[in-house]
Amino acid sequence: MKPSRILLVALLTVAALYFLLPVYWLVVASTKSSADLFGTFGLWFSDPRWLDNTSKVFSYGDGIFWSWTFNSVLYAGVGGALATLLAGAAGYALAVYRFRGREAVFKVVLAGVLLPSTALALPLYLLFSKVGLANTYWAVLIPSIVSPFGVYLCRIYAEAAVPAEMLEAARVDGAGEWRIFGTLVLRTMTPALVTVFLFQFVGIWNNYFLPLVMLSDERKYPITLGLTTWQAAANRIPELNQLTVGGAFLSILPLAAAMLVLQRYWRSGLTQGSVKG
Amino acid sequence: MSTTISRTKKSPPGSRRSARPDRAAWGFLLPFVALFLFTFVLPLGYAVYQSLLTPQRSGALGLGPATLGFAGLDNYALALQQSAFLESFARVLLFGLVQIPVMLLLATALALALDTLSHRWAGILRAAYFLPYGVPGVIASILWGFLYVPGVSPITDLLGRIGLAPDFLGYDTALWSIANIVIWEFAGYNMLVIVAQLKAIPQELYEAARIDGAGAWQTAMRIKLPLARPALVLTGVFSIIGTLQLFAEPLVIKPLTPAVTNSYTPNLSAYNEAFANNNIYLAAAESVILALVASVLSFGFLSLVNRREGRDAR
Numbered sequence: 001m002k003p004s005r006i007l008l009v010a011l012l013t014v015a016a017l018y019f020l021l022p023v024y025w026l027v028v029a030s031t032k033s034s035a036d037l038f039g040t041f042g043l044w045f046s047d048p049r050w051l052d053n054t055s056k057v058f059s060y061g062d063g064i065f066w067s068w069t070f071n072s073v074l075y076a077g078v079g080g081a082l083a084t085l086l087a088g089a090a091g092y093a094l095a096v097y098r099f100r101g102r103e104a105v106f107k108v109v110l111a112g113v114l115l116p117s118t119a120l121a122l123p124l125y126l127l128f129s130k131v132g133l134a135n136t137y138w139a140v141l142i143p144s145i146v147s148p149f150g151v152y153l154c155r156i157y158a159e160a161a162v163p164a165e166m167l168e169a170a171r172v173d174g175a176g177e178w179r180i181f182g183t184l185v186l187r188t189m190t191p192a193l194v195t196v197f198l199f200q201f202v203g204i205w206n207n208y209f210l211p212l213v214m215l216s217d218e219r220k221y222p223i224t225l226g227l228t229t230w231q232a233a234a235n236r237i238p239e240l241n242q243l244t245v246g247g248a249f250l251s252i253l254p255l256a257a258a259m260l261v262l263q264r265y266w267r268s269g270l271t272q273g274s275v276k277g
Numbered sequence: 278m279s280t281t282i283s284r285t286k287k288s289p290p291g292s293r294r295s296a297r298p299d300r301a302a303w304g305f306l307l308p309f310v311a312l313f314l315f316t317f318v319l320p321l322g323y324a325v326y327q328s329l330l331t332p333q334r335s336g337a338l339g340l341g342p343a344t345l346g347f348a349g350l351d352n353y354a355l356a357l358q359q360s361a362f363l364e365s366f367a368r369v370l371l372f373g374l375v376q377i378p379v380m381l382l383l384a385t386a387l388a389l390a391l392d393t394l395s396h397r398w399a400g401i402l403r404a405a406y407f408l409p410y411g412v413p414g415v416i417a418s419i420l421w422g423f424l425y426v427p428g429v430s431p432i433t434d435l436l437g438r439i440g441l442a443p444d445f446l447g448y449d450t451a452l453w454s455i456a457n458i459v460i461w462e463f464a465g466y467n468m469l470v471i472v473a474q475l476k477a478i479p480q481e482l483y484e485a486a487r488i489d490g491a492g493a494w495q496t497a498m499r500i501k502l503p504l505a506r507p508a509l510v511l512t513g514v515f516s517i518i519g520t521l522q523l524f525a526e527p528l529v530i531k532p533l534t535p536a537v538t539n540s541y542t543p544n545l546s547a548y549n550e551a552f553a554n555n556n557i558y559l560a561a562a563e564s565v566i567l568a569l570v571a572s573v574l575s576f577g578f579l580s581l582v583n584r585r586e587g588r589d590a591r
Contacts, residue, residue, distance in 0.1 A: 012390055015383075016405045019465060022420050023408060025431065029423070042424075042431030090309035097302035105306065112317050114514070114575045118522040118544050119568040122551055122560060123324035124316060130323070143316045151309060177301035206413035208525045213548070224415045231419050232532060245423070248416045259404075259411035 023252075030054075030249035034242040057246040065247060067219050068226035072205055072251075074137070075222055079144030080201035084193050087147050091154025091192075092185055096162060106155070112148030118209045125213040139214035140222070144204045150196040157192035158185070205255060223251045321568065328352050328562035352562035361540040362563065366570070368452065369542050373520035376456040381512060383460065384467035385505070389497045391468075392475055403472065406465035414462060418529035421458045426533055446534035455526045463519070467512040474508035475501055510582050514575050521571045524548070543567045 029037060031048035040046040058065050094106055124143055128134045133142070162185055170180045186193070211225045218229070227247050234240040331348035356362055387406055391399045409417065425445035427433045436443055445454045478501065486496050524544040531537040539553065540546035547567065551560035 008390055008393070012387070012394075012402055015387060016402055019406050019409055019461065022417075022424060022461070023412070025424060026420055038428055041434060042429065086309040086312065089305040093302045093305035097299070097305075099299045099302045102302075105310065109313075111572070112313065114518065114572060114579075115317070115568060116518050116522040116571045118524055119564055119571055120317065120320060122547055122564045123320035125551075126327055126557060126561060127320045127323045142312070146309070146312045146316045148313070148317075177304070181305065202411070206415075208413070208415045209544070209548075213552070224413045227419065228415055228529060231422075231529065235532065244419060248419055251416055252412050255411035255413075256408060259408060 023256075026245065026249050026252075029245045032242070032245075034239055037242060037245065053242060053246045054250065057243050057250065060243055064218065064226065065223075065250075068221050068223045069250075071137075071220060072222040072224075075140050075144060075207075075211075076201045076204040079141050079204045080197050082145040083147040083150055083200045084197040086145060087150030087154050087196050088186065088189055088193050089181065090151045091156075092158045092162070092181060092189065094151070094155045095158035096164070096167065109148045109151050113152055117207075121209045121213050124210070128214065134214055135216050135220070137220060140207075140211050140220075143210060144200070144207070147196065147200050147203075150200060153196055154189065154192050158189055161192070162188050202255065223247070227251065321565075324561045324564050327558055328565050330558050332558070348558070352559050353566065355559060356562045356566060359540075361538070362543070362546050365540050365543045365546050369520055369523055372452060372456060372523065373517060375453075376459055377513065377516045377520060379456075380460045380464050380516065381467060381509065383464045384512065385471055385502070385509070387464070387468045388471040388475060388505070389501055391472065392497075392501065393493055403465075403469070407469055408465065409462050410466040412462065414458075414525045415529055417462050418458055418526045421454070421461070422530055422533055425454055425530075446530070446536060448536045451530065451534050451536035455523075455530060458526050458530075459519075459523075463516070467516070470512050471505050471508045474505045478504050510579070513582075514578055517575050517578055518571060521567065521574070543570075 025042055028043060028045055030053060031045060031050040032040065032053075033047065033049060036046045090109075094102060094109075120143075125134060128139050133139050166184060166188075167180060170184060175183075205222075206224065207222070208224045208228075211220075211222050215221055215225065218226070221229070227244055230240045230244045230247065234244060329348055329350075329352070330345050331351060333344055333346035391403055394402070412420070424430045424432055427437075430445075433443060433445070444450060482500055482504075483496060486500055491499065522544055523542045527537050527541045527545055528548075531541070539549040543563065544567065547560045547563035550563060551557050
């Protein structure tokens with residue numbers, strides 16, 4: 001190998017260590033007792049007891065971790081699916097129909113993409129508490145199903161992928177606009193829709209500020225919010241250190257798995273957005 | 278074909294055909310637009326309205342029941358007079374000026390380096406770099422928090438053995454420890470956006486470059502980097518927006534160090550104004566200021582880039 005090649009591989013390996021080390025630490029730490037967490041070297045196992053720790057995570061506080069997991073799946077799953085459907089329909093409409101106000105709608109959507117979502121969380125809270133939606137499941141779900149970025153991606157994809165001839169042919173055959181969308185268009189737009197769903201799912205799963213301001217009932221918390229309450233209370237209740245680590249490990253399993261499997265697919269979907277961006 | 282054209286053109290007034298596509302289009306748009314109005318436009322409007330109010334005491338000594346009064350721009354003046362709030366903007370600005378270039382440089386370098394590897398190795402390494410994106414920001418912060426605190430952290434442990442005593446959570450270092458968390462979370466994601474752009478470059482360009490005698494380094498610098506520009510612009514805009522929103526990371530790190538205050542970032546400041554100090558009117562004003570600054574910065578960056586692109590094209 002040439003020296004430049006060796007240098008390149010060395011750099012790439014160092015980078016891999018940097019990105020993987022914290023995750024590796026988490027894997028090791030999730031098998032340790034509270035005492036070992038502080039008393040033993042962090043990067044090696046000591047008396048592994050993962051099952052015992054995990055059962056503690058799930059049983060602590062009347063099994064509240066179950067509620068948090070269920071809530072996260074609900075917010076991210078239902079929110080992501082509805083957001084995808086709405087974004088698909090809106091993006092499709094902006095791509096294939098010519099109507100008055102089309103450009104205006106698209107500009108507003110773009111402005112929505114550029115507006116920071118957390119700058120919006122506090123105003124949302126003020127409004128939702130005014131109309132009595134604060135501290136309900138709706139408070140997190142409703143904002144989660146609006147994805148301007150999804151509309152943007154779907155419009156670009158539909159412009160390139162939905163052939164006008166196909167729509168004309170279907171219309172000649174007597175199909176209504178909704179039927180065409182529900183059967184032909186959704187199938188054609190599947191790659192874009194999957195991308196939007198993944199983005200939105202990860203976004204909602206990772207969201208923290210919105211549930212933090214909206215929810216006061218612990219039973220409605222998603223995992224992210226729940227774990228920070230454990231972490232914050234660990235000063236007073238040391239055993240929570242262990243539970244926080246164990247819970248953190250469990251919480252990244254589903255997303256990490258999805259990330260590894262879907263990485264390839266995601267990448268091809270991303271191209272749609274960045275080429276025109 | 279003629280029907281397609283008539284559909285793309287504006288229909289003449291009075292045409293019976295024009296009603297159908299218009300109605301269908303708005304039917305598809307309606308659910309999204311209605312919810313967009315409810316969750317974007319209305320809250321912002323309501324926040325602007327709230328930011329113009331202030332509680333006023335009635336009665337001679339101010340002991341009567343509080344009523345809401347119109348305060349004009351008083352809340353904005355108050356927010357902009359608070360040095361802590363202004364400092365929080367300066368802090369995230371400094372943060373962004375360092376963190377965004379470092380992260381994008383790392384992402385670009387990794388993307389270009391991966392492009393020269395064989396398929397299998399590139400795939401494994403790419404997955405490793407992208408993995409942190411699947412870790413929620415708060416979880417990443419909890420994780421790195423453990424890695425910063427002496428006693429638990431294997432990093433301080435190892436460095437201590439060779440005689441170093443790094444303080445990741447000191448007054449001078451906490452901001453950069455937070456920057457490290459953000460870089461760790463998003464460098465791999467940005468790398469993936471750039472990789473996607475590189476894949477879209479036609480192979481003939483590389484062929485031509487090789488025939489012209491360009492080496493791997495020259496190809497990367499002269500061909501790949503310029504063509505990856507749209508991806509860099511996209512990641513740049515999203516990074517600017519993300520930096521201004523900085524919230525979860527400092528909030529999670531806060532219990533570990535006195536360096537992180539209640540008004541460490543603009544978002545943290547607005548949050549504490551609303552929930553710790555119960556002054557939602559001032560908090561509303563701070564939120565509006567933050568939204569304005571974020572929009573100006575990201576639109577400004579976009580138009581700056583677009584203008585330069587137009588000049589290059591000429």
